Amino acid sequence: MSEQTISAKNKHWLTICQTSDLIKDSGICALIEQEFEEKQVAIFHLPNTEKQVYAVGNYDPIGQANVLYRGIVGSVGDDIVVSSPLYKQHFCLTTGKCLQEDKYIEVFPVRIIDDYVQLFV
Incomplete structure (x- = not known):
């Protein structure tokens, strides 16, 4: 898979997988390198x-x-969320905000180009 540089500050679009690798209404986990560490x-x-x-x-x-890729996806009000499989808190997939506590998760810009899923990292 390839990388395509599109902006300064070492940010770029990283190809992760093809859309056929994804599971409808579910999550998968990918290991990426970001700022010299794996995430x-x-x-x-x-x-x-x-x-x-x-x-x-x-x-x-x-x-x-x-563990979040194993969570159940759904909606709470207008928010599309994943429910943590551990303690069931809901995290908004667009903002990263936890709906029950004052916590956040990182959100990555994502796009599909020619059937490839790319993250902006």
Whole structure:
């Protein structure tokens, strides 16, 4: 897979997988290198939403484990969320905000180009 540089400050679009690798209405986990360290990213394929693919850090700051890709996706009000499989807190997939506590997870810009899923890292 390839990388395409598009802006300054070492940020670039990184190809993660093909859309056929995604599981509808569920998450997968990808390991990326960002700023010289490895990081897990949870990627969710929600084809019935406007954006269709969402990417957030896989680390649950409350349960203190890399488990969010295993969470259940859904909605709370107008927010599209993933529910942590550990303590069931809901994290918004567009903002990263936890709906129950004052915690956040990282959110990655994501796009699909020619059937490839890319993250801006």
